[in-house]
Amino acid sequence: MIHLGTQVTAISELDDIDSLVAVYWARVLRFVTFSVGDPDLAQTITQDCFLKAYNGRASFRGECSVNTWLIGIANHLICDHVRLKKFQFWRKARATALDVTEFASFLPSNESSPESKILARERMEQVKAAVDSLSVNQRRVFLLKFFEEMNVEEIAAMTDMPVNTVKTHLHRGIKTIRATLGGTK
Amino acid sequence: MSTTSGSAHLTDEQFAECVTVAPSAESQLHLDECESCRRELAAFDASLSAFGTTAMAWSEATPKVDLRAAAKLRARRTMERPLGWALATAALLLIAVPVWKNHHGPSAGSESAAVSTPDDSADQIAQDNRLLQSVYAELTPQDVSPFKEYGMTDRATSRTKGRMGSRMQ
Known part of the structure; x- marks a missing residue:
């Protein structure tokens, strides 16, 4: 059950577009970027997502967190773009694909030795390459699980997929990444 | 496993x-x-x-987008789009109407030219009158009436004339 106080807070939070962007922009952009694999397109989708959310803030009923609501809107926008032929073209062209070296430079330097840092960077690049190799649906499900920490039922509700389909996508994604990272099997 | x-x-x-x-x-x-x-x-x-x-x-x-500016830009584009379409339609009409008139207009134009007389000169009018007179002369019967030729009175004609004359009086 959602408390009225929580709902009121969320709705007033939605009224301030600047705070909305300040709090949630990075998280939504991360999900969209790694779902579509194109940072420029991701910026456009994220912008659309926030404008849509702001314009439709009256329809937010507080049944989920604002973040989940925004990710849901972003997810629908990604689906719309995936259906467009334009997206297929850009996906093939990969003109503005995220540069893995640039991306890897954002890896937090928690490692003690230079060797550990290099190893961590290599593994991170491997994960990114493996995520990129997944299909759009596999990737969306995978990111919702590991970025947004949703469970299978929540992912199924958000993506309008049956629970078993979500599980299949998730298992395939994990299998691909496990193989890329050199599993013991 | x-x-x-x-x-x-x-x-x-x-x-x-x-x-x-x-x-x-x-x-x-x-x-x-x-x-x-x-x-x-x-x-x-x-x-x-x-x-x-x-x-x-x-x-x-990654730099955040200024959503307020983006929303304003989008609203302006939304406002400008119908105006753009209206201007494009007006421009198209300006081009298309004269072309259409030129394509469909000549027959009507020539008819009006044939009917109109203000531009006719006095010489042209005199020439036309002479032509009309010659046509009239051609159409007028040149043969002498057989009654006149033999000194007879055309009773039917005189009777008609007499009736017409009494009526006129």
């Missing part, structure tokens, strides 16, 4: 189960015994966690 044998490792299904939900009793038993699988599972979690953290750091470093 055959975790019970102790020689094999977690299958993909079991591995996915460990990552997404929780290890089953059988998988947990294997993990308790197999350090290799434990290491793999830990490395997998660490790699994904590092990936998520790096992606978030990248995303936070």
Whole structure:
């Protein structure tokens, strides 16, 4: 059950577009970027997502967190773009694909030795390459699980997929990444 | 896999189960015994966690869009679009109407030219009159009436004339 106080807070939070962007922009952009694999397109989708959310803030009923609501809107926008032929073209062209070296430079330097840092960077690049190799649906499900920490039922509700389909996508994604990272099997 | 044998490792299904939900009793038993699988599972979690953290750091470093400006720009575009269409339609009409008139107009124009007389000169009018007179002369019967030729009175004609004359009076 959602408390009225929580709902009121969320709705007033939605009224301030600047705070909305300040709090949630990075998280939504991360999900969209790694779902579509194109940072420029991701910026456009994220912008659309926030404008849509702001314009439709009256329809937010507080049944989920604002973040989940925004990710849901972003997810629908990604689906719309995936259906467009334009997206297929850009996906093939990969003109503005995220540069893995640039991306890897954002890896937090928690490692003690230079060797550990290099190893961590290599593994991170491997994960990114493996995520990129997944299909759009596999990737969306995978990111919702590991970025947004949703469970299978929540992912199924958000993506309008049956629970078993979500599980299949998730298992395939994990299998691909496990193989890329050199599993013991 | 055959975790019970102790020689094999977690299958993909079991591995996915460990990552997404929780290890089953059988998988947990294997993990308790197999350090290799434990290491793999830990490395997998660490790699994904590092990936998520790096992606978030990248995303936070990406400049945020000024949504207010974007919304204003979008609204202006929405306002400008119908105006643009109206202007384009007006321009199209300006081009299309004269073309259409030129294409369909000549017959009507020539008719009006044939009917109109203000531009006719006095010479032209005189020439036309002469032509009309000659046509009239051609049409007027030149033959002498047989009654006149033989000095007879055309009773029917005189009777008609007499009636017409009395009426006129």
